[in-house]
Amino acid sequence: xxxxxxxxxxxxxxxxxxxxxxxGASTAYGxxxxxxxxxxxxxxxxxxxxxxxxxxxxxxxxxxxxxxEIPEVSIFERKxxxxxxxxxxxxxxxxxxxIVGPGTIDITLDDGTVNAVRIHHAHLEEDAGKSMHxxxxxxxxxxxxxxxxxxxxxxxxxxxxxxxxxxAYVRALHAIVTYMGISDGNMAEGSMRCDVNVxxxxxxxxxxxxxxxxxxxxxxxxxxxxxxxxxxxxxxxxEDGGKVVQETRLFDPDLNETRSMRTKEEANDYRYFxxxxxxxxxxxxxxxxxxxxxxxxxxxxxxxxxxxALGLSAYDASVLASSRAMADYFEQAMQSCGDAKLAANWVQxxxxxxxxxxxxxxxxxxxxxxxxxxxxxxxKDDTINGKAAKQVFADLWDCKGxxxxxxxxxxxxxxxxxxxxxxxxxxxxxxxxPVQVTQYREAEPDKRGKMIGFFVGQAMKASRGTANPQQxxxxxxxxxxxxx
Amino acid sequence: MAIEHADVLRAAHxxxxxxxxxxxxxxxxxxxxxxxxxxxxxxxxTDGVKPLAHPLDATQPLRADEAIEPNRxxxxxxxxxxxxxxxxxxxxxxx
Numbered sequence: 001x002x003x004x005x006x007x008x009x010x011x012x013x014x015x016x017x018x019x020x021x022x023x024g025a026s027t028a029y030g031x032x033x034x035x036x037x038x039x040x041x042x043x044x045x046x047x048x049x050x051x052x053x054x055x056x057x058x059x060x061x062x063x064x065x066x067x068x069e070i071p072e073v074s075i076f077e078r079k080x081x082x083x084x085x086x087x088x089x090x091x092x093x094x095x096x097x098x099i100v101g102p103g104t105i106d107i108t109l110d111d112g113t114v115n116a117v118r119i120h121h122a123h124l125e126e127d128a129g130k131s132m133h134x135x136x137x138x139x140x141x142x143x144x145x146x147x148x149x150x151x152x153x154x155x156x157x158x159x160x161x162x163x164x165x166x167x168a169y170v171r172a173l174h175a176i177v178t179y180m181g182i183s184d185g186n187m188a189e190g191s192m193r194c195d196v197n198v199x200x201x202x203x204x205x206x207x208x209x210x211x212x213x214x215x216x217x218x219x220x221x222x223x224x225x226x227x228x229x230x231x232x233x234x235x236x237x238x239e240d241g242g243k244v245v246q247e248t249r250l251f252d253p254d255l256n257e258t259r260s261m262r263t264k265e266e267a268n269d270y271r272y273f274x275x276x277x278x279x280x281x282x283x284x285x286x287x288x289x290x291x292x293x294x295x296x297x298x299x300x301x302x303x304x305x306x307x308x309a310l311g312l313s314a315y316d317a318s319v320l321a322s323s324r325a326m327a328d329y330f331e332q333a334m335q336s337c338g339d340a341k342l343a344a345n346w347v348q349x350x351x352x353x354x355x356x357x358x359x360x361x362x363x364x365x366x367x368x369x370x371x372x373x374x375x376x377x378x379x380k381d382d383t384i385n386g387k388a389a390k391q392v393f394a395d396l397w398d399c400k401g402x403x404x405x406x407x408x409x410x411x412x413x414x415x416x417x418x419x420x421x422x423x424x425x426x427x428x429x430x431x432x433x434p435v436q437v438t439q440y441r442e443a444e445p446d447k448r449g450k451m452i453g454f455f456v457g458q459a460m461k462a463s464r465g466t467a468n469p470q471q472x473x474x475x476x477x478x479x480x481x482x483x484x
Numbered sequence: 485m486a487i488e489h490a491d492v493l494r495a496a497h498x499x500x501x502x503x504x505x506x507x508x509x510x511x512x513x514x515x516x517x518x519x520x521x522x523x524x525x526x527x528x529x530t531d532g533v534k535p536l537a538h539p540l541d542a543t544q545p546l547r548a549d550e551a552i553e554p555n556r557x558x559x560x561x562x563x564x565x566x567x568x569x570x571x572x573x574x575x576x577x578x579x
Contacts, residue, residue: 019551026551033570034561038553042560054549075537082500084574097537131577141571269498274537279544 001239002203005231006211007166007196008158011173012151013183014127014191015058021126021150022049022092029189037129037144043088048277051076055150058182059099059124060283060291062152065176065298066119068103070288076124076278079270084142085129093153095272098123099281105156105176106300107168108318117169118157125151152182158197158208163227167220170194171322175299179324187218194223198230199244209234210244214251214258226251230258302327310340319348325363336373339380346376350393367396375404387465388413416467419475422459425467426475429458440480452476487516 017027023040040047063070075097078090100122106114129144154173160166174192178185185192199211212234217226230251234244249258297305299321306317320330326347334343351372355362375392378384384392392407401407408414416422430437433455440451455476460467492508492515503511557570566573 017549019549019553024547024550024552026553028551032557034557034572035555035570036553037560038556039560044560050547051544052549053546056546073537080498084572084577132571133576136568136571136573138576139566139568139573140576141568141573143571271498276538278538279540279542280537281546282543 003200003235004203006158006199007160009156010195011154012193013177015055015150016183017054017150020148021052021055023148027149031145033143041148059152063100064292066103066105069101074099074281076275077272078275085131093125094123105172107172117159120155120157122152122154127151163224167223200234210246213248217251222253229256312344316344329362329369332369333373336370337376342376371396378404384413385415422467422471425459425462
């Protein structure tokens with residue numbers, strides 16, 4: 001039987017605020033345990049939460065970025081459950097009236113097609129603390145520094161049909177929140193955590209199959225792996241006459257399998273009710289419009305501009321706009337050299353290749369965007385040829401010079417465009433290679449084009465790579481043809 | 485509105501309340517009467533009445549995003565039953 005996979009995601013994005021969502025405690029990562037957990041975060045009697053305006057602003061801007069409606073009123077509710085890292089006995093969250101209504105996020109698939117994934121809603125909530133089960137001799141240690149950290153939970157519709165689509169969605173979401181600066185998007189530190197809902201159904205069937213939720217899948221690669229092995233598990237199970245049960249599962253990347261964590265509690269087990277400690281939040285048009293005015297250029301808009309205003313191909317535009325760091329680097333390099341296509345080729349070519357090899361992110365590049373731009377400017381104004389440029393780039397990478405101009409000067413890479421100088425080199429090459437000249441003269445006319453390569457190579461070598469290759473090429477052709 | 489023995493036990497479990505069977509029987513009666521009283525609301529015409537999220541007719545004030553809380557870990561941990569290395573200790577929980 002042909003099976004179809006159906007995937008929906010719940011992504012928790014940690015908002016990049018200074019303080020907690022309901023208290024003035026710091027949200028900085030990596031502090032000593034419980035040094036950033038104040039009376040409100042600890043759920044002490046008599047404390048009252050007060051909402052952080054910045055968390056609200058970030059949520060609203062996210063909503064505007066995905067074309068969602070921002071309701072005038074939103075409400076915080078209590079989600080009740082018991083766990084030691086949740087001191088109040090409930091998580092303050094939103095359910096019936098979340099801050100962000102339905103919207104859409106465009107994802108770009110491998111073949112370049114763009115799909116819209118519908119967003120059901122996004123809501124604000126607080127994070128819980130962390131439990132340490134290992135080092136306390138039969139006890140569990142609780143660190144509440146993370147308790148109360150603002151999260152935006154973004155809930156998609158079940159619109160994805162493959163592991164690739166799901167990871168493309170998370171990438172798109174990651175690009176949006178990091179472009180906007182509302183989250184650092186650091187998956188390793190838990191700033192973006194994904195719960196993946198997966199089900200399968202016979203191809204052509206409209207009704208959804210029973211889904212399993214895979215918790216806390218925290219890298220782009222693991223998202224695909226987790227989905228692939230969960231899909232396989234469900235299909236095997238059904239084909240063997242079994243039934244998928246609705247449950248929460250954990251992905252184990254070492255064993256490449258998902259395993260059951262607990263059967264999924266029904267939503268009403270959480271006994272949601274409006275939080276009496278928090279009043280309804282009212283957001284008027286003026287506030288929302290003000291937030292709209294603070295929106296930066298988003299990935300899709302940038303992609304569009306790269307294509308239309310800069311004349312880049314759809315592929316180049318989508319690669320360069322894929323992350324804010326990449327886009328900023330490219331634009332800076334382009335500004336320094338004044339040539340979008342040249343900058344695009346180098347950023348995606350030589351630079352990306354070196355970065356990949358070194359395992360570095362573009363934000364960690366040893367060659368700055370300005371340095372690269374200045375190098376490219378020297379290609380553009382014919383000071384150096386492409387071959388010399390690669391040499392200069394390698395030197396910049398190895399910090400053998402501050403600027404491209406310094407390296408060009410120090411290594412004598414300046415391109416020779418003086419016709420007389422090039423002519424002398426070319427004449428010498430022709431004199432030195434009589435055998436090849438005879439072969440050229442005796443060759444079929446349509447073979448000669450290829451044979452020129454040999455002479456050009458010799459001339460470039462003789463000039464130590466500094467001759468202008470176009471000039472060399474033209475000159476050799478005319479000189480050889482004159483001998484026919 | 486009828487509430488049954490099983491409903492009471494389930495609610496008690498969700499709230500982590502330890503109640504015995506005799507108590508549960510009594511709560512079936514008490515809770516049913518409370519629910520009946522609330523049920524009187526369904527007799528009222530609420531068309532055009534907006535759902536009320538909070539009895540106060542006010543909206544949530546927002547605070548500036550500033551980390552202003554000092555570290556008072558030592559004070560807070562004085563009242564904790566067990567602490568170690570800055571952590572609050574609780575009976576072991578394993579998923």
